[in-house]
Amino acid sequence: MIVRRRAAVAAVFALSLLAGCDRLPGKPKESQRPLSPAQVKSFDVLYTQNCAGCHGAAGNFGAATELANPAYQALVDDATLSRIIRQGVPATAMPSFAQSAGGYLTDAQIAILIDGMRARWKSGPPLKDAPPYAAAPGDPAQGAQVFARSCASCHGPDGKGGARAPGSIVDRSYLMLVSDQALRTLVIAGRRDLGHPDWRQYPPGQPLTAQQVADVVAWLAAKRPRFAPGTWQSVSTK
Numbered sequence: 619m620i621v622r623r624r625a626a627v628a629a630v631f632a633l634s635l636l637a638g639c640d641r642l643p644g645k646p647k648e649s650q651r652p653l654s655p656a657q658v659k660s661f662d663v664l665y666t667q668n669c670a671g672c673h674g675a676a677g678n679f680g681a682a683t684e685l686a687n688p689a690y691q692a693l694v695d696d697a698t699l700s701r702i703i704r705q706g707v708p709a710t711a712m713p714s715f716a717q718s719a720g721g722y723l724t725d726a727q728i729a730i731l732i733d734g735m736r737a738r739w740k741s742g743p744p745l746k747d748a749p750p751y752a753a754a755p756g757d758p759a760q761g762a763q764v765f766a767r768s769c770a771s772c773h774g775p776d777g778k779g780g781a782r783a784p785g786s787i788v789d790r791s792y793l794m795l796v797s798d799q800a801l802r803t804l805v806i807a808g809r810r811d812l813g814h815p816d817w818r819q820y821p822p823g824q825p826l827t828a829q830q831v832a833d834v835v836a837w838l839a840a841k842r843p844r845f846a847p848g849t850w851q852s853v854s855t856k
């Protein structure tokens with residue numbers, strides 16, 4: 619009796635092998651199996667898992683650069699996007715994502731992120747007469763005058779906060795966490811999500827020149843504490 623039952627069990631098992639393992643109950647279908655990280659090809663998944671925490675779920679209202687801002691997408695070229703995503707920005711919270719730089723996104727995934735951002739967030743023709751994305755630092759003394767003319771109305775006379783922008787933009791900890799390029803990007807492309815103007819609107823109809831952008835960024839950057847070599851002692855108390 620027992621022997622016959624064992625034979626029956628073995629026969630059912632052999633049949634199930636013949637029928638193919640996919641017929642076993644509870645086994646996930648191909649489409650239900652989890653992908654290994656390198657197989658993910660969806661922009662939404664890649665963006666949500668890797669970028670949304672800092673740049674916002676829809677590319678805005680995050681702590682870092684508003685990637686969904688069309689003015690930003692028009693300002694920055696593909697090569698720059700690729701370099702920053704691959705290598706990150708040293709001494710800031712922007713991580714490096716390329717496997718060659720210690721990250722875990724493949725080159726194909728980085729290309730999907732760039733194409734996806736362009737398709738979703740770049741609209742309209744390239745910006746006319748915008749200051750260039752990158753440039754050499756300007757003159758902080760001139761920048762103080764640009765600040766008084768173009769920024770103080772919202773940020774207060776010394777940048778420590780005003781009625782329309784209460785946060786201090788000369789806070790030492792804030793300035794130590796952002797690069798000069800991030801400040802430059804903000805001044806040119808603005809942040810629509812925060813109500814921050816772009817270079818054409820300081821005030822409206824009086825766009826900042828490339829020189830004024832470089833100067834006001836230099837004024838802000840000069841407020842960043844500098845450290846004596848090899849120590850954590852600040853040599854600048856500005």
Ligand code: HEC
Nearest residue numbers: 668669672682683702707710711712795796797799800803
């Ligand atoms: C842990 C937070 C964090 C994550 C995660 C993050 N970023 Fe960033 N990102 C930043 C910060 C902060 C900056 C500004 C760096 C600086 O000061 O230059 C930045 C800058 C950038 C810039 C350059 C902006 C400019 O000025 O041109 C791009 C492009 C960018 N991030 C894309 C991405 C993408 C795409 C992802 C996901 C693959 C991502 N970031 C994930 C924090 C983050």
Ligand code: HEC
Nearest residue numbers: 765768769772782783784785787805812813814815820834
């Ligand atoms: C129309 C008002 C307005 C003007 C003019 C303006 N800003 Fe702002 N700015 C804002 C608002 C609103 C915020 C976000 C709220 C806050 O930080 O208080 C902001 C934020 C910032 C930040 C912090 C950005 C971040 O990532 O947190 C910096 C830096 C800044 N502004 C620089 C400038 C500079 C430089 C100028 C002049 C060239 C300027 N702003 C002119 C309204 C303005």
